[in-house]
Amino acid sequence: MNMPITLRGSESKSPARRALLFTFINVRTGCISCVYRSEWATSQVMKIGGVRMSLYRLLAADSPDRVIQMNKRTARKVGLLKGQEITLSYGMRKARMKVLINRKAAGNTLILPSRSIEKLKIVLSVTYNVRLLDDVLVIGPVIGMLYHQDGNKMEADLRENPNLYLPYAQSIRKLGGMLFFAAENQIDFHSGEMEGCVFNFETMAWERAVLPFPSILYRKVKATKALKSSFGSRLFNPPCYYKWKFFSILNKEPAFRKYLPETKNVITRNNLDRMIGKYGMVFLKPINKGGGAGMHLIWKEGRNYFARKNFTSEVFTYTSRQLNDLLASCEKNHIFQQPIHLKSYKDRKIDYRVIAVKEKARTWKVDPIIGWLGVKGGITTQGNRGVSGRYVEDLLKLQFNDSDEGIAQKVGEMKSLAIALANYLEGECGTFIDFGFDMGLDEQGDIYIFEGNTLQQLETPLSLNDHMMYGELIYCILEALKELSMEGEEPVSFDN
Known part of the structure; x- marks a missing residue:
């Protein structure tokens, strides 16, 4: 578990004068490691899975419109021919171009007219992946991260919470491409532009820029109708379900039924009494809130009903009439x-x-699994102050005092179930990037599924102070977004 203890430190006194970004201390081993500015930079060639992947620099030039220049070797690597007519795609914008061979152009460099750079809103300070799909040259990825509906506090939040946001900058730097954060009130739906923040590695700061609609917009907040309409299948994760629909979808598949607590969406006195008679008590949960908000645990003694609301220890007594009103x-x-x-x-x-x-x-x-240990006497672990995050193996050991082999088997069961759930839900709802499944184990060690989150907050590894785990999660998600972004869906034309 690595915990940052220094951020953006002073220049070292070594001859290389490397700027210190982070110092990490592994709290399990006591080892200290440093991350320097130079180690965050990426070369023109990177390796992914043992395959050498080229990244390309874009330059602006006072050259004729609709011409893209490169040297012969770069053209051959990309798959282009001299004089070839192509469509250049950047985010949701495109422009027609003709390939011109320029012997003086540097390797892995594409030279574009300044006017085209401005029209396409291309950010020149980063390196990109390039992919030729038929006659479409995709330059990217261009990934937008939806911040919130209101961006007034976004810049300060990005600056003041580096543990949350710098891993995004680090990951896209390694993968190649441009990533920015933007809020919905910074989107101009008419012009197809949005004001967002891009990380600048020269100044080591998030900076504002006017940007094109990205090829992928990734969200962890609810989307409005305007967003859904404008981005369509480019919006990830897509709108799919709420709590009741989640259980309805899974209940259609017999293999999942044994993992599901009985759930009803018809809120009547008869259903309440039937479930209390069967289980002794019942949860009343809102379908449109997360984190355990608004949840009640209800039971009956004699003629009176009792309820305990989540986050409290107070028990409320309901008369028959009060319960009907509830x-x-x-x-x-x-x-x-x-x-x-x-x-x-x-x-x-x-x-x-x-x-x-x-x-x-x-x-x-599946990576990672985070365990939650609730407060003493709580009705759930959700949202309670005092809830602590734990590594899954450590928490299973507390629960069952099992052998390492037994714990590994239970972790494997949860992973296999989560993968099966993800595959099934994708088949029902469309393409997703990530899911967060809430699971619990009963006294016998049987697994139950309580919820499937499509808008999960990704910083859960930070509850363990495990910044390496968090960084790996962000990298994996951005790598998936990159692949989708480079598939070259039909962009909007800005040829005028």
Whole structure:
């Protein structure tokens, strides 16, 4: 587990005068390691999976419009011929170009007219991947990260929380391409432009720029109708389901049913009494809120009903009339759900966030799994102050005191289940990049699925102070977004 103790330190006194960015200390081994500015930089050629991948620099020149210049070797690497007519694609913009061989051009360099650079809103300070698809030359990736609906505090947030945001800059630097953060109120839907923040490695700061619509817009916040309409299939993760639909989709597949707590979306007194009679108590959960907000645990003693709201220890008593009023207010946006008797530790609930990520936009993998140890006496682990994150192996050891082999087997079961869920949900809902599945284990060690999050907050590894785990997660997600971005869907034309 690596914890940063210094950020953007002073220049070292070595002859190389390398600028110190981070100092990490591994709290398990005590080893200290440093990350320097030069180590964040990327060369013109990088290796991915043992394959050498070229990155390309773009330059602006006072040259004729609709001409792209490069030397003969670069043209051959890209797959272009002298005089070939192509469509250049950058984000959601495109322009027609003719290939011109320029012997004086440097290797891995594409020279574009200044007017085209301005029209396409190309950022020149980064290196790019290039992919020729038929007659379309895709330059990218151009990835937008949707911040929030309001961007007034975005620049300060990016600057003041480097542990959260610098891994994005580091990852895109390695992968090649341009990544920016932008809020919805910074989007001009008419012009196809947005004001966002791009990380500048020369100044080591996030800087504002006017940017084109990206080829991929990745979000961890709710999307408005305008966003969905403008970006369509370029919006990730796509809108798919809420809590009830999640259970409805999974319940269609017999293989998943044993993992699902009984769930009902018809909020009536009869359904409540039936589930209390069957399970002793029942959860009343909102379908449109996360983090355990608005959740009630309800049970009955004699003629009175009792409820405990999440985040509190207070128990409320409901008369029959008061309960009817509560249920009436929840008819359209709540579910009833069977409470699972989770295997706890010293009266502290335990569950797990199992993160599935689309590796290189091809196959699903699970990494990481974060365990949550709730507060003593809590009804869930969600949202409670005092909840602590733990490594999955450590928490399973607390729960079951099992052997290393037994723990590895249980971790493997959760991973296999998460991958099966991700594949199935993709088949039902469309292409995704990541899922966050909430799972728990009962007294017998049986696994239950409580929720599937498509807008999960990715910083959960930071609850362990594990910045390496967090960085690897961000890199994997951006690598998948890069692959999708370079597929060359039909962009918007800006030829005028």
